Amino acid sequence: MKRSAWAAIALILVAVSWGAAFVLMKDAINAQPFYDFLATRFTIATLIMIAVRPQVLRDMNSEMLKKGAVLGLLLGGGYITQTIGLEMTTAAITGFVTGLYVVLTPLLAWFLLRETVERKVIIGVALATAGLALISITGLSVEVGQLWVVICALLFAAHIIGLGKWSAGLNTYALTVVQLGVVSVVSWAGALVDGYQAPPTGDVWFAVLFTAVFATAIAFFVQTWAQSHMDAARVAIILTSEVVFAAAIAVMVGQEALTLKTIAGGSLMIASMLVAEWPSRKNSRVPLEPLVH
DSSP states (O other), X not given: OOHHHHHHXXXXXXXXXXXXXXXHHHHHXXXXXXXXXXXXXXXXXXXXXXXXXXXXXXXXXXXXXXXXXXXXXXXXXXXXXXXXXXXXXXXXXXXXXXXXXXXXXXXXXHHHHOOOOOHHHHHHHHHHHHHHHHHHEETTEEOHHHHHHHHHHHHHHHHHHHHHHHOTTSOHHHHHHHHHHHHHHHHHHHHTTSOOOOOOSHHHHHHHHIIIXXXXXXXXXXXXXHTTTSOHHHHHXXXXXXXHHHHHHHHHTTSOOOOHHHHHHHHHHHHHHHHHHSOOSXXXXXXXXXXXX
């Protein structure tokens, strides 16, 4: 097969690992406080990245540390709010709502940077809003857990914009290590408030190692390699399938049963991501650097 085909297969496997991560984390954070889980996960991921390329520490400079710290805070905030939401709602819904970052990114870029918003983004926003309403609104109330995940999507969108503006000329690998390190520090700050608790069972350790190794470190390498063999828009479209895998795996393992309302809302949100990411003649706001998830 062509390298582009292998790249597509590899990216699908990354999307599967991200979908599985939602399901594994849902059970794990019921047994271990979420700050403690995140601290363990991202410390291991950071150490793996350094162990693979120890010379990365020499590639860091003051500019990278400053920019990486801000990006890491956005990324850390995204993971923390996502995990709070995951505690309060289901893995499938967390996956669907997290995917809002795809349509929020160009909107945020318009608001902050006055970049032009394409018509397809407006259509995507309309579809995403309808999908979110179907998923979130129950009677006259909105689930609080899903609001936390909306905040997560906003923070991920801000992270993508910052990455696009600041990553040029910087070593991608080193910048990623700095960001992961900052996420670790932020998570440890939350974990140590009431005393760190290690993963209590083998299942929780499996979830920690799976998310640290496959969903973070290996995912970074796969994205880096794949983006050298296909355009960024195709990469982004393939990776949107993570929300489908999150829902499918949650149902397969018996963690949840999807209602017709959730399926309809989720389908609209997936459609919004595909519409927003679909390649066009204009440059779309797609992260050209790997985004750990």
